[in-house]
Amino acid sequence: MSLARFLIVLWVCLVSAALPLNAQQQTEQNQPMQLMDGPMDNMLPIEGQRFRIDADIEEITLLFFREPNSQPLILIKPDGSKWYDSDYPLERVTWYTDPNFDMIKIVDPEPGPWQVAGRVDKQNKAIIVSEVRFEAEPLPKQLFQNERLKVEGTLYNGTTPVSTARFRETVVLDVLFVSSNNPDFDNFGADPTRVAEFSDNGQGHDEQAGDGVFTGRFALDVVPGExxxxxxxxxPLYERSFEDEAVVVEHQPVTIDFQLAEERGADNGIEVSLDEKLVNPSSVAINGSVSYPNGEERRFSVTKIDSFPHVIPLDNLAYGKHLVELTVFATSNQGREFELQFNNLSFISVEPVAEPTAEELAQQARQEAVRKAELERQQREAEEQQLIVNLIIVAAVNVVLIAGAISFVWWRRRSKRLNNDPATAQKNAEKAEQKAQKKAQKKAAKSE
Structure with missing residues (x-):
């Protein structure tokens, strides 16, 4: 009997010890996710497709990553009703869907357990998007026109650096240079200029993809000024702007000009001048490339320059338009290393006119003498022809004048003879009398 009681007591103890453990395991398995707990408040593990929103939340933005090219998710509220990407209350919810994620902003969300239905990416975590901000390295106070500058920065979600690679894919980071409208500078009233885009994709000047460090390559092709x-x-749901302290972009301290060959076979040249008040002359190095009119491309480097202006010779391979690109590396007199980029430079070389040889000069002289003799002959012939024409005109005029004079004398003499004839005089008197009678009749008719 004592043995039986002992066994019963032992069994009860074992069951009593196991029950709390099983209950704890069951509670952990069924416990919904808490959005606001833990040091990583903006990370939301998707386990069991459920999460909880506390009662004191006034607005929340959720970012859910899906399997690539899957359908948008479905949100299930605590009361069991559903929201779809095409059916949700517009006055409270903003929903952006992408082939790979859903970003949902909810105003006054219902407290309690929520669920999400869909092909959620198991390798990533859903994120609560709070105050997203970007912090970049401070820029130098002195910058140069046409400078290229690498700048790194960190993206924050709230107070936590963003470590989820796919979240960084949803953010676009641009940099604008906005004129301070200081009338003391040349850029007063200038339009804003986009000078860089930050990325964390391991391409370009970004060293490693997904390391949380965003890299931007500034291209300061702007008007000098403040x-x-x-x-x-x-x-996808909102935009933010962060303004940094004012910087001054100085005029480029390096100027480029071209020297064209004046003789056949001579080289062209790139003339590099330097403002030694801003730049240490001994620090200058140059990389460049030239695209020739015949399609050939050549690269060159200059690492030692004794004095400025310095001329870089270019082989004269063909005549026509040359395209030039230059990168200048130097150190300012303030001790800052910088890089200048010169793109879209060009010049056109024209084939020089060759000097004629002695034989060619003699041939040209003979040709010139023949040409002059021919011109003189043509001029003499023209003068002779003109003289003949003038003589003909004078003779014709004289003939006309003489004929006119003879006709006039004949007419006068004939008129005198007719006037002295009695019959002719009688006819003239009768005609005069008839004219007088007609005039008298017209006057009488008018008076009646």
């Missing part, structure tokens, strides 16, 4: 660097952050 600018306010403005970082523009854009997500």
């Amino acid at each position: 600018y306010l660097p403005t970082y523009q952050l854009e997500t």
